[in-house]
């Protein structure tokens with residue numbers, strides 16, 4: 091052929107191998123760390139045929155604490171060094187909302203509501219400076235949800251204000267609701283309010299505004315797996331409940347934005363973290379560092395949830411390993427999103443992925 095003379099292009103560069111681990115159902119079952127998880131990470135720390143460190147990050151739809159606190163927990167539990175730059179939680183990517191809401195009043199839903207790891211403090215560290223919680227509103231107006239009461243231990247962490255003057259600009263469901271009933275009521279109160287003021291109703295004489303108050307969810311998992319014998323409801327189930335009550339009380343569909351896996355924004359963020367991680371690990375100007383810079387990593391996602399972990403990996407073009415230690419069960423039939431490999435556990439995922447890549 092008369093094609094141009096061969097020149098090494100980015101296509102020829104071998105993409106360096108990297109891993110992204112889901113946490114619940116892959117590395118842990120509730121508070122229990124799976125023994126095969128520790129062994130899997132030892133393989134990546136150098137216990138492999140090339141005695142080479144292979145970079146990895148954690149992408150969980152869980153959350154509820156700062157990334158640095160999660161990194162400390164993971165390091166202790168998994169017995170490997172973990173930096174905050176290796177941790178992406180569902181709400182990590184909600185940082186992208188800071189430019190919109192940095193100083194505007196927003197209603198945060200989901201705990202923990204009190205220290206340590208109070209979600210409001212985590213949000214403040216991201217740059218949200220004006221956060222109220224459903225607990226604040228419940229303490230302010232106990233009759234708004236008369237079926238439970240604020241615990242006296244929680245009172246020191248309540249933020250007081252004249253709520254007739256606060257116009258909520260948005261609702262952020264940061265983590266799982268600790269009180270579905272109360273939080274469903276208060277979220278819909280705000281969505282139906284007059285200009286976002288708690289305790290008001292949009293006047294029936296005025297047409298509803300075109301734009302609903304924005305509501306954001308940190309992830310959409312319907313189900314997740316822990317140390318209970320049957321899979322548990324995730325934030326996706328909470329969203330369904332709110333959507334339904336909203337629809338039945340307003341006749342409108344609720345509009346919302348969902349973060350976390352399987353959405354591209356989360357995988358984009360993760361891919362960039364892995365690329366930076368590879369560049370910092372590899373000796374400067376080595377082939378690996380160059381490849382990481384130019385073509386990015388070849389990533390394997392190890393997950394237990396086909397609808398989030400595997401779907402997101404397939405959509406993003408990563409390889410994926412589906413494990414049998416969490417949400418996915420063989421008896422539920424073939425997964426809706428086909429992983430590259432289906433394996434018993436995370437150790438098998440790592441062993442088989444490395445065999446395929448090397």
Ligand code: G3P
Nearest residue numbers: 113114150151152311314
């Ligand atoms: O609430 C946490 C759960 O939905 C998923 O966590 O680590 O399996 O993404 P993970």
Ligand code: MG
Nearest residue numbers: 112114115394
């Ligand atoms: Mg999981």
